[in-house]
Amino acid sequence: MSSTPSPLTPKGQRRRHAILTAAADVFILHGYEGTTLDMIIEQSGGSRSTLYTSFGGKEALFLAVIDHLISGIFEDNNEEEKPETAPDAETLLYTSGRRYLYSIVHPQSLGLYQLILAESQRFPQISEQFYRAGPLRAAQQLAAGLKALPDITASEDTLLAVAARFLEMLKADLYLPVFSHRHNKPTAEFIEKQLPLSVEITACYLRHTLTPQ
Known part of the structure; x- marks a missing residue:
């Protein structure tokens, strides 16, 4: 015993x-x-x-x-909380997108991501753990915030897909330069420039596709 x-x-x-x-x-x-x-x-x-x-x-x-890093980086995302409130989709996307970008470009976040990529074949459970605690949880929280907006009537599954695509767009131009050049650290100015186009594309889709006319 x-x-x-x-x-x-x-x-x-x-x-x-x-x-x-x-x-x-x-x-x-x-x-x-x-x-x-x-x-x-x-x-x-x-x-x-x-x-x-x-x-x-x-x-x-x-x-x-791995557990220590995931818990530290995504601590806020692991807490059960009410959907974030915002007056409109653009405001919500800017707020959530900015927080997500600054989270994933933190040196420990980048280091963790490198470890996941390098060691996921040896330890397959870590990639699933990372995905559920990080990207999936961030997308779920954003989708819940979108669902709370009065003029959006799409299903939860649809909004989760939209939220996931939005977050992927945000990091698309960040990860390759960083991992190709170890000393290429994204600046605050670069991060802020990433937001408007991704926000406008997603908000436009929400307005014209998922909002009753």
């Missing part, structure tokens, strides 16, 4: 967090294969015994890092 692990003390929680933070930096920089536990121990200032006691080994630590 297995026993339930004892809750971590505050000191134990700090040690665990330090290992996760260090491991995230090392895994993002070197990938799974290129990372050794010694690298993580050196960066975290912890010990091998603490690492094995807390995580059990490299594979379990990597999965814990």
Whole structure:
């Protein structure tokens, strides 16, 4: 009969967090294969015994890092909340789109995305975990906000598809330059320029296709 692990003390929680933070930096920089536990121990200032006691080994630590990154980046999206309110579709698209763009260009977000792409064959569960906590949840929240607008009568499935396309449009011109050139970081000016065209295309579709005439 297995026993339930004892809750971590505050000191134990700090040690665990330090290992996760260090491991995230090392895994993002070197990938799974290129990372050794010694690298993580050196960066975290912890010990091998603490690492094995807390995580059990490299594979379990990597999965814990993925969960740690996803939780940190998409923490707001994981909370159940009421649909965002806005006076019209354009305002809602601007607000949601801007928040989404700034979230996905954060260095840890980009690093997480690189890890997902590189290691999803070895750990197929991480891509599903990332998709559900990130892109899918963001699209669901936007679709719920659109559904709450009085002049839009489309089905939830249709609005979810529209929201997903909108978010994909926003990141289309960001990811390729960033991943092709590691030091090419999107500026705030570039991000703001991405918004108007995607918002206008989506709002136009909503007005002329999904709004009763």
